[in-house]
Amino acid sequence: MAIVVIRQDNKLDAWIKALMAKAPDIHIYSYLEEHPKEEITMACVWKQPADTLKLYPKLRCIASFGAGVDFIFKDHSVPKHIPITRVVDPVLASDMSEFVLALILSFFKNLNSYKTDQLEKVWFPQEYKRISDVTVGIMGMGALGEKLAEDLIKNRFKVIGWATSPKVVPEVEVFAGNSEKDTFLSRSNILVCLLPLTPETTGILNKILFQELPKQSYVINVARGGHLVDEDLLEYIDNGHLAGAGLDVFHQEPLPVEHPFWKHPKIHITPHVASVSDIESVIPQLLENYRRLTEKLPLMNIVSREKGY
Numbered sequence: 498m499a500i501v502v503i504r505q506d507n508k509l510d511a512w513i514k515a516l517m518a519k520a521p522d523i524h525i526y527s528y529l530e531e532h533p534k535e536e537i538t539m540a541c542v543w544k545q546p547a548d549t550l551k552l553y554p555k556l557r558c559i560a561s562f563g564a565g566v567d568f569i570f571k572d573h574s575v576p577k578h579i580p581i582t583r584v585v586d587p588v589l590a591s592d593m594s595e596f597v598l599a600l601i602l603s604f605f606k607n608l609n610s611y612k613t614d615q616l617e618k619v620w621f622p623q624e625y626k627r628i629s630d631v632t633v634g635i636m637g638m639g640a641l642g643e644k645l646a647e648d649l650i651k652n653r654f655k656v657i658g659w660a661t662s663p664k665v666v667p668e669v670e671v672f673a674g675n676s677e678k679d680t681f682l683s684r685s686n687i688l689v690c691l692l693p694l695t696p697e698t699t700g701i702l703n704k705i706l707f708q709e710l711p712k713q714s715y716v717i718n719v720a721r722g723g724h725l726v727d728e729d730l731l732e733y734i735d736n737g738h739l740a741g742a743g744l745d746v747f748h749q750e751p752l753p754v755e756h757p758f759w760k761h762p763k764i765h766i767t768p769h770v771a772s773v774s775d776i777e778s779v780i781p782q783l784l785e786n787y788r789r790l791t792e793k794l795p796l797m798n799i800v801s802r803e804k805g806y
């Protein structure tokens with residue numbers, strides 16, 4: 498039994514080093530080195546190259562290094578019978594919540610546009626907005642959405658949520674399913690997307706949805722670029738219906754230099770950093786699942802292949 502670590506970014510070595518330090522008795526390989534493929538039972542992955550996962554005949558668990566698993570489902574070479582797990586971590590959730598809170602406050606305290614004014618030496622006080630003036634609508638009331646809701650409530654925001662199934666979340670009205678989507682949208686002055694990317698949610702942030710939002714709403718997408726129809730967002734900001742957007746995720750990352758989002762004064766861009774898996778906090782759950790695999794116990798945080806998240 499052994500683990501292979503597969504990720505194409507510059508964090509490959511750091512994760513392997515940290516895993517080895519915490520589990521010196523487990524064989525842990527980088528996918529880039531020569532390794533015995535028939536020994537591998539667990540693959541820890543982040544945006545693996547297509548066709549890599551089918552190389553391991555004894556694979557029994559594919560563990561995402563992040564909360565999202567869309568990149569695993571997108572790779573059609575991934576064997577269908579192998580359980581897929583994901584990260585569910587309080588640090589990831591509180592990091593996301595802090596980030597979204599910062600985006601919300603920068604928007605409605607006008608900090609984004611004052612920064613643009615500063616660069617042009619423009620002195621132009623804008624209408625003052627308070628927390629009591631806005632309702633935040635969270636699309637996706639899962640591990641991250643619920644934590645965000647809790648923190649926003651602590652900060653005196655009115656919060657509503659949307660999920661596939663009904664939920665009871667203290668002080669938050671949660672709408673469920675497509676039949677309640679429009680009511681949810683009509684009350685969201687700030688819309689935060691924290692949905693998983695699935696066939697049902699691809700392109701969900703489009704002009705039909707924007708039209709349902711109150712005028713001058715602000716859209717925050719910290720989930721996946723595939724949720725957003727880029728042209729529709731530009732159209733709805735430029736026609737004045739939306740006040741702007743905070744975007745952390747994009748169809749293509751890094752965002753291509755010629756993309757119109759870069760220079761749009763009402764779009765605030767960050768490079769997919771809203772919440773990043775913390776090595777110290779995530780490694781124990783990866784190793785715990787490896788232990789469970791070894792002892793043939795049920796794995797934690799398995800995603801549903803049927804639902805795609």
Ligand code: NDP
Pocket residue numbers: 563564565566589593636637638639640641642659660661662663674691692693694695697698719720721745746769770771772773806
């Ligand atoms: P969860 O799986 O815990 O929660 C997903 C939520 O979305 C659930 O409430 C689910 O409803 C709801 N949902 C799913 N499909 C639909 C649908 N069709 N209609 C309505 N609601 C739906 O995910 P997490 O909260 O852990 O993570 C969310 C996403 O955030 C990840 O998939 C990832 O893409 C993104 N992410 C982005 C990061 C960044 O840095 N930008 C960092 C980490 C994650 P129900 O509860 O009823 O099943």
Ligand code: OXD
Pocket residue numbers: 562563564565566772773774
């Ligand atoms: C994740 C991410 O899914 O960082 O965890 O995007």
